[in-house]
Amino acid sequence: AQRVTQPEKLLSVFKGAPVELKCNYSYSGSPELFWYVQYSRQRLQLLLRHISRESIKGFTADLNKGETSFHLKKPFAQEEDSAMYYCALVNAGGTSYGKLTFGQGTILTVHP
Amino acid sequence: DAGVTQSPTHLIKTRGQHVTLRCSPISGHKSVSWYQQVLGQGPQFIFQYYEKEERGRGNFPDRFSARQFPNYSSELNVNALLLGDSALYLCASSSTRQGGDTEAFFGQGTRLTVV
Numbered sequence: 001a002q003r004v005t006q007p008e009k010l011l012s013v014f015k016g017a018p019v020e021l022k023c024n025y026s027y028s029g030s031p032e033l034f035w036y037v038q039y040s041r042q043r044l045q046l047l048l049r050h051i052s053r054e055s056i057k058g059f060t061a062d063l064n065k066g067e068t069s070f071h072l073k074k075p076f077a078q079e080e081d082s083a084m085y086y087c088a089l090v091n092a093g094g095t096s097y098g099k100l101t102f103g104q105g106t107i108l109t110v111h112p
Numbered sequence: 113d114a115g116v117t118q119s120p121t122h123l124i125k126t127r128g129q130h131v132t133l134r135c136s137p138i139s140g141h142k143s144v145s146w147y148q149q150v151l152g153q154g155p156q157f158i159f160q161y162y163e164k165e166e167r168g169r170g171n172f173p174d175r176f177s178a179r180q181f182p183n184y185s186s187e188l189n190v191n192a193l194l195l196g197d198s199a200l201y202l203c204a205s206s207s208t209r210q211g212g213d214t215e216a217f218f219g220q221g222t223r224l225t226v227v
Binding site for chain 2: 091105
C-alpha cells in the first residue's frame with residue numbers, strides 16, 4: 001500500500017536560514033509527488049509538483065527514487081513561509097486512480 | 113470564480129444521525145474528490161467522482177456515500193454518525209481525473225462535530 005511519511009511534526013528556523021522539510025514515500029510504481037501548503041486561515045493549495053520540476057516561492061523538491069524521498073528545500077527562509085506543509089502522492093492506476101495520499105504534515109515556523 | 117465552495121462550513125450532529133455535505137467545483141472542472149481530515153493528521157481520501165461516476169474509493173465504511181450531479185457538484189452523505197466521524201471534510205476539484213500533472217483545488221472544508 002502506498003504511504004507518505006513526514007517525520008517532523010514541527011520545524012522551527014530563523015529568517016534567512018536554510019530549511020528542509022522531509023518526505024519519504026512507499027509506492028509500487030512510478031510515483032507522482034506533490035507538496036501542498038496551508039497558510040493560516042487559508043485553504044490547502046498546491047505548492048509544487050515534481051513532474052513539472054518547478055521552483056515556487058524559492059522552494060524546490062527533488063525526487064530521489066533510490067532513497068524514496070521528496071524533500072522540500074529553500075535556501076533562505078522567510079517569515080511568510082510559516083505554514084503547514086503536506087507531502088502527497090497520487091495513485092496513477094488501479095481502482096483508486098486519482099487518490100492523493102497525504103503525509104501527516106509539518107508545521108514550519110520561521111522566526112524573525 | 114470563487115473557487116471550490118463547500119456548505120455548510122460548520123455543523124453539529126448527534127450520534128446516529130445522518131449528514132449531507134455539499135461541494136461546488138470550479139467552473140469547468142469535472143472531477144470532485146472528498147477527503148476526511150482528523151485533527152493532527154493529513155487528509156484521507158474518501159471518494160473521487162469524474163463525469164458523474166465513482167472512479168475511486170478509499171478505505172471507509174459503507175456508511176459513507178457520495179454522488180455527482182450533472183452540473184458536476186457533489187454531495188457526501190454519512191449515515192449512522194459515530195463520534196469518530198468528527199473531522200474536517202474537504203472537497204477538491206480538478207479539470208480531469210487527478211494525475212501527476214493535474215492540480216487539485218481544495219475548498220475551505222466543512223467542520224463536522226458529532227456529539
